[in-house]
Amino acid sequence: MAGMLYLVPTPIGNLGDISQRCRQTLEDADFIAAEDTRVTLKLLNHLGIKKSLVSYFEHNKTQKGDWIVSRILAGETCALVSDAGSPAISDPGEELVKQCADAGITVCAIPGPCAVITALSISGQATGRFCFEGFLSTAKKSRREHLEALKDEQRTMIFYEAPHKLTATLESMAEVFGPERPISLCRELTKLHEEVIRTTLQGAMDLYAQQPPKGEFVLVVAGAQPKEEVLATPDDAAQRVKTLMEQGLSRKDAIKQTAQELDLPKNVVYDAALTL
Numbered sequence: 001m002a003g004m005l006y007l008v009p010t011p012i013g014n015l016g017d018i019s020q021r022c023r024q025t026l027e028d029a030d031f032i033a034a035e036d037t038r039v040t041l042k043l044l045n046h047l048g049i050k051k052s053l054v055s056y057f058e059h060n061k062t063q064k065g066d067w068i069v070s071r072i073l074a075g076e077t078c079a080l081v082s083d084a085g086s087p088a089i090s091d092p093g094e095e096l097v098k099q100c101a102d103a104g105i106t107v108c109a110i111p112g113p114c115a116v117i118t119a120l121s122i123s124g125q126a127t128g129r130f131c132f133e134g135f136l137s138t139a140k141k142s143r144r145e146h147l148e149a150l151k152d153e154q155r156t157m158i159f160y161e162a163p164h165k166l167t168a169t170l171e172s173m174a175e176v177f178g179p180e181r182p183i184s185l186c187r188e189l190t191k192l193h194e195e196v197i198r199t200t201l202q203g204a205m206d207l208y209a210q211q212p213p214k215g216e217f218v219l220v221v222a223g224a225q226p227k228e229e230v231l232a233t234p235d236d237a238a239q240r241v242k243t244l245m246e247q248g249l250s251r252k253d254a255i256k257q258t259a260q261e262l263d264l265p266k267n268v269v270y271d272a273a274l275t276l
């Protein structure tokens with residue numbers, strides 16, 4: 001019988017956040033696939049667990065993935081962990097889950113620490129609808145293109161960011177979203193120096209012009225305000241009918257087209273056209 005793949009989230013700072021179920025799964029697994037075996041070894045030592053570790057990370061994932069799948073198909077159970085937080089979320093794992101699913105292997109994700117959800121909950125921004133955008137590119141052009149595509153996004157947007165790229169990212173965001181867009185900078189979550197700075201993009205830029213950003217950050221940016229719909233007036237309708245008739249349309253066709261274009265009832269456009 002085939003084994004299983006467990007996705008085991010690990011603390012993003014506070015070691016107390018490892019759950020009983022995660023601990024038990026790590027103990028029961030036949031082997032643990034880890035992003036960095038040195039980081040995971042520290043956690044296992046803290047938990048008093050001894051277990052066979054294999055490395056599974058960005059640059060060996062194709063070849064290691066096949067090997068892990070074959071071991072699971074042979075009946076072993078694998079627990080996948082990343083350095084911190086939920087595997088497969090901006091971390092290795094996405095490919096392995098796909099490979100296992102394709103091979104008919106059962107995948108079980110254990111809920112637990114995840115920086116994106118922790119940050120959203122504490123951000124003070126709207127949580128009803130949100131989109132997770134992961135890391136922005138380091139290249140200015142692609143970063144800009146990514147942000148441009150989000151210019152009119154109305155949902156709350158969440159980004160992961162490294163401290164040394166933060167100021168460049170804030171500048172690009174201010175250029176695209178405008179300096180007054182609200183942002184919550186969620187820093188060092190669950191750690192001793194946990195901090196949430198609820199400000200605007202300009203406020204954040206001013207702050208970090210004085211002190212360099214330090215630690216791990218999740219950026220929670222408010223979505224765009226819905227655009228106010230400008231309703232066409234009878235005067236607009238009359239002008240449009242006039243233009244269309246000057247272009248050669250019959251009065252009837254000009255009224256019909258104007259009603260469609262301006263999303264107005266035909267009789268309103270007809271009455272407006274009488275004033276011409």
Ligand code: SAM
Pocket residue numbers: 012013082084085086087088089090091113114115116159160161162186187188189190191216217218
């Ligand atoms: N898979 C992990 C998760 O979903 O929690 C995220 C891994 S990703 C490689 C690392 C990024 O997550 C960091 O650059 C930072 O943006 C965010 N992060 C992780 N731990 C954090 C913490 N304690 N406080 C704030 N952000 C954190």
